[in-house]
Amino acid sequence: MNVLLLVADDLNSWMLDDADRYAGKVVAPNLRKLAASGVNFTRAYTAAPVCSPSRTAFFSGVAPWKSGIYNNAQTINKSEVLNQDDVLSLAGLFKKSGYDTFGYGKITHGWDQKEHWDEKVGHKRDPAPPGASLAGLSGGEQDWGVIHLAEKQMNDTAGADKAIAVLEKQHDKPFFLAYGTFNPHMPWYVPQKYFDIVPPGPDRPSRTEGGRPG
Numbered sequence: 405m406n407v408l409l410l411v412a413d414d415l416n417s418w419m420l421d422d423a424d425r426y427a428g429k430v431v432a433p434n435l436r437k438l439a440a441s442g443v444n445f446t447r448a449y450t451a452a453p454v455c456s457p458s459r460t461a462f463f464s465g466v467a468p469w470k471s472g473i474y475n476n477a478q479t480i481n482k483s484e485v486l487n488q489d490d491v492l493s494l495a496g497l498f499k500k501s502g503y504d505t506f507g508y509g510k511i512t513h514g515w516d517q518k519e520h521w522d523e524k525v526g527h528k529r530d531p532a533p534p535g536a537s538l539a540g541l542s543g544g545e546q547d548w549g550v551i552h553l554a555e556k557q558m559n560d561t562a563g564a565d566k567a568i569a570v571l572e573k574q575h576d577k578p579f580f581l582a583y584g585t586f587n588p589h590m591p592w593y594v595p596q597k598y599f600d601i602v603p604p605g606p607d608r609p610s611r612t613e614g615g616r617p618g
Contacts, residue, residue: 407498408571411584413455413510420444431601456480459513463494480515480528492558496520498580506570509563525566527586528559533593548592560585 420439421429426493451461456476458467464486468474471483480486495505499520510527518524530553538549556559567583586592 406575406578407503407580409494409511409580409582411509411511411582413584413586413589415588417444417446454512456515459511460486460515463512463515464491465494466491476513486515493517493520493549495580497580502577504575504577504579505580505581506567507582508566510586510589511522511558522611525563527563527584529586530560530593532591536591536593538593544589547590550596550599551593553595562588 413518419432420436450458452468452474454476456478457471458475460471460473460480461467464471466485471485472478473480473483473486485491489507492500493515495507496517496519499505499510499522504522505520507521507524509525516524516526530551532547533549533552536549537544537547541547551558563583563585567581570581
């Protein structure tokens, strides 16, 4: 059986509950269809509240209090626990079981074990739009506004295209395919069409002539 793992950075589950106050504000029909067709785990918790430790724990099966990886600034390869021979990545487990393994986008965040992937292409951030910060509220990761790239030029699209190509070709062996989007991780730089979904109103500021959020 082939295995497809999809990871969306910073995506919450609020959109899946029609009774939730966010449900009418998040437009995600395909994710709702996916949720409706399978099993939803409503009490699933992350091992750590930041990227690298949580992803390392997920892909290694080793908790942060055992691996010593607690924050994004740490060098994962210096963990003595994770360097033990009996610690396999999720991709390594599939590889050992006879699978071809493919990974694209933001998946492991540093703990790659590259020998366990037949092909692994990590994520690169899209460049910030000219003139950033755009929101006029704060800079860095808290910024938001219209990106200067077409959606087909964004790195998330490139990763998705690579994953789709794997799904569409014929395989002689079962495969494990992981694809991770960077978005909706901050900063929220996205094409204009996504801002146009929700018109300006009491819950959303208008936009200035220069294309920046007002």
